[in-house]
Amino acid sequence: MLGEQEIVHRFLATNLQVHPDVVKYLKDQQNPGLIDEIIAGISAHTVVVGPRDVPGWKTERDGTRFLGDPYVEIITGNATPNGKGVDFTDFNHYFRDRYSRLSAILKNRVSGMPIEALTKNSRYRQEDAAIIGMVADVRTTAKGHRMATLEDATGTINVLFNRDREIFAEAEKIIPDEVIGVNGKLSSDGTLFFAETLVRPDIPMSNAPFTSDRPGRAVLISDVHVGSDTFLAEAWDRFSSWLSTANVQYLLIAGDIVDGIGIYPGQEQELTIPNIYEQYDTFAEMLRRFPSHLHIIVSPGNHDAVRGSEPQPALPPAFTGKFPDNVMLVENPALVGLQGVRVLMYHGRSYDDLISMIPGASYTDPGAMMEEMLRRRHLACTYGMRAPIMAAKKDCLLIDPVPEILHTGHVHICGIRRYKNVLCVNSGTWQAQTKFQKQMNIQPTPARATVVDLQTLGFEIFDFNA
Ligand code: D5M
Ligand code: FE
Numbered sequence: 167m168l169g170e171q172e173i174v175h176r177f178l179a180t181n182l183q184v185h186p187d188v189v190k191y192l193k194d195q196q197n198p199g200l201i202d203e204i205i206a207g208i209s210a211h212t213v214v215v216g217p218r219d220v221p222g223w224k225t226e227r228d229g230t231r232f233l234g235d236p237y238v239e240i241i242t243g244n245a246t247p248n249g250k251g252v253d254f255t256d257f258n259h260y261f262r263d264r265y266s267r268l269s270a271i272l273k274n275r276v277s278g279m280p281i282e283a284l285t286k287n288s289r290y291r292q293e294d295a296a297i298i299g300m301v302a303d304v305r306t307t308a309k310g311h312r313m314a315t316l317e318d319a320t321g322t323i324n325v326l327f328n329r330d331r332e333i334f335a336e337a338e339k340i341i342p343d344e345v346i347g348v349n350g351k352l353s354s355d356g357t358l359f360f361a362e363t364l365v366r367p368d369i370p371m372s373n374a375p376f377t378s379d380r381p382g383r384a385v386l387i388s389d390v391h392v393g394s395d396t397f398l399a400e401a402w403d404r405f406s407s408w409l410s411t412a413n414v415q416y417l418l419i420a421g422d423i424v425d426g427i428g429i430y431p432g433q434e435q436e437l438t439i440p441n442i443y444e445q446y447d448t449f450a451e452m453l454r455r456f457p458s459h460l461h462i463i464v465s466p467g468n469h470d471a472v473r474g475s476e477p478q479p480a481l482p483p484a485f486t487g488k489f490p491d492n493v494m495l496v497e498n499p500a501l502v503g504l505q506g507v508r509v510l511m512y513h514g515r516s517y518d519d520l521i522s523m524i525p526g527a528s529y530t531d532p533g534a535m536m537e538e539m540l541r542r543r544h545l546a547c548t549y550g551m552r553a554p555i556m557a558a559k560k561d562c563l564l565i566d567p568v569p570e571i572l573h574t575g576h577v578h579i580c581g582i583r584r585y586k587n588v589l590c591v592n593s594g595t596w597q598a599q600t601k602f603q604k605q606m607n608i609q610p611t612p613a614r615a616t617v618v619d620l621q622t623l624g625f626e627i628f629d630f631n632a
């Protein structure tokens with residue numbers, strides 16, 4: 167029988183302290199090998215072994231018990247630090263990682279064969295076949311069909327989506343760098359693939375979201391834009407007073423914390439706080455007025471003072487020195503567990519790209535764009551447009567695992583949708599319409615807070631504008 171004392175001593179013997187939750191967990195598990203595994207995997211900087219150092223800890227959420235009260239888990243931690251350059255080979259790794267993970271998801275529903283095997287062997291001509299590829303290029307032909315060049319590790323092939331077929335509407339939404347599966351037939355000369363179906367990685371039909379077994383409520387907001395002359399201070403004060411007595415344990419803020427400096431030409435004329443440090447200090451003051459028991463989770467956006475390319479690192483200490491202790495700084499995107507309920511926070515820079523590429527898309531319906539992200543299992547799949555992406559060994563913008571909640575911002579328009587049991591929330595903004603948005607004809611829906619119940623995944627929108 168592995169007792170508490172023995173567990174503590176085994177860690178102390180290697181100069182490690184251990185969190186009481188981990189001791190409890192290891193005692194329940196009764197698996198001495200797990201202790202060795204934890205010690206072997208621990209980083210050199212670790213002083214206290216916490217839940218995150220325990221392999222398989224997150225499987226706890228599928229069990230009955232959850233340790234700690236309340237319990238916040240930061241599941242992501244992948245963004246390379248600010249300033250790290252991109253190695254040419256990172257592009258290869260990056261897209262290979264994306265292809266292998268998304269094609270693995272697709273393999274359940276498409277029995278794709280390698281493109282080279284399909285095209286080199288004449289026996290597949292005019293036969294039913296399937297492929298899984300990344301979209302290298304997509305265009306409309308002179309006759310109005312849709313043609314996509316699909317690529318896998320072995321080769322490329324042009325795939326034709328006939329405009330008279332039912333799948334054409336979906337084919338019109340194909341965008342560069344997404345990974346899709348197609349069933350169809352190869353032409354008699356082996357150079358063209360006629361698509362009959364189009365399959366996206368998507369969320370499984372059987373997706374059953376996890377819900378907390380005890381009470382918990384989270385407030386979702388984004389795009390505070392502190393320092394801007396259109397920041398709605400009075401509405402924020404009403405929100406702040408409401409929060410002081412509200413029954414909520416978590417506050418999630420999905421980027422554009424401050425308005426920043428030098429983000430667009432002439433911004434200095436629209437700033438009430440022209441100093442970036444003072445913008446964050448003012449935000450720190452605002453957070454200090456909130457109840458100290460609240461767990462506040464902050465991820466950055468394109469107006470914040472970190473590298474713009476995604477994944478963006480968490481806000482660095484130079485700007486957050488005055489933040490209260492109940493704030494956790496996470497990356498963009500970040501996967502956060504609240505009592506086991508997984509929230510994928512993503513600021514949403516890719517909205518600008520999706521809206522420009524997907525027919526019928528508009529800023530007024532962010533729910534539709536979050537659905538498009540989930541169907542592609544990717545937050546920002548097209549490389550080289552407005553959303554800057556940092557290539558790395560791993561594609562951190564993939565949506566895997568499937569979260570219970572997708573929380574975005576950026577468009578400044580509140581919108582909620584449930585897609586295959588994933589609750590999609592765009593939390594709006596705390597900034598009134600700017601000159602730029604007026605030119606773009608974007609009507610923001612400011613000063614709203616979305617509250618999600620972690621036991622039911624039901625939600626309620628509170629409006630602080632009036
Ligand atoms: O984005 C605020 C709003 O402005 C949001 O609705 C997106 C829109 N926006 C931002 N940048 C662009 C570009 N380049 N083109 C079109 N629309 C854009 P924020 O990140 O707060 O400035
Ligand atoms: Fe914003």
Ligand code: ZN
Pocket residue numbers: 422467468469513575576577
């Ligand atoms: Zn933004």
